Amino acid sequence: MVQVLFVCLGNICRSPTAEGVFRRLVEREQCHALIGIDSAGTHDYHIGEPPDPRAQQAAAQRGIDLSPLRGRQAVSEDIERFDYVMAMDRENYANLLAICPVGLEHKIRLFMEYAPGRGEQDVPDPYFGGAGGFDRVLDMIEEAAAGLLADIRERHDF
Ligand code: 4NP
Numbered sequence: 001m002v003q004v005l006f007v008c009l010g011n012i013c014r015s016p017t018a019e020g021v022f023r024r025l026v027e028r029e030q031c032h033a034l035i036g037i038d039s040a041g042t043h044d045y046h047i048g049e050p051p052d053p054r055a056q057q058a059a060a061q062r063g064i065d066l067s068p069l070r071g072r073q074a075v076s077e078d079i080e081r082f083d084y085v086m087a088m089d090r091e092n093y094a095n096l097l098a099i100c101p102v103g104l105e106h107k108i109r110l111f112m113e114y115a116p117g118r119g120e121q122d123v124p125d126p127y128f129g130g131a132g133g134f135d136r137v138l139d140m141i142e143e144a145a146a147g148l149l150a151d152i153r154e155r156h157d158f
Contacts, residue, residue, distance in 0.1 A: 011041030089122035114147030
């Protein structure tokens with residue numbers, strides 16, 4: 001199985017959204033037996049908490065249920081266990097590199113690399129902004145999720 005981990009700061013807004021979006025896409029494309037999916041945060045602020053109500057509501061409007069997810073903190077072993085470690089922004093990327101076992105740095109990538117048409121490096125942190133930020137985050141994540149799945153299918157030949 002190919003293992004994919006989405007990582008943001010708190011694991012209550014962007015990375016659970018990415019987990020939910022990617023899970024639905026993987027199921028629609030009938031790849032769920034081949035791809036494992038999880039999310040985590042670089043910080044410990046929201047361990048055990050469900051996703052932010054604004055993230056849940058924005059995702060629910062697109063038919064995605066984030067309510068079962070719970071926050072957890074990313075650890076070094078995650079980078080051993082997961083094949084693709086997707087950082088939502090450059091700060092998350094730097095924080096992941098800081099806990100990365102030597103030789104596994106190549107597994108950590110900026111998620112927006114998989115939506116090259118957008119020309120953006122970061123999924124913006126919607127936590128301190130208005131509700132509209134969550135829709136914009138969903139648009140970006142849906143596009144990068146499609147790019148990531150296409151890349152995985154091509155690389156792993158399924
Ligand atoms: P996330 O958003 O990294 O997308 O889950 C944030 C959630 C919480 C905080 C920052 C960003 N916080 O500072 O508590």
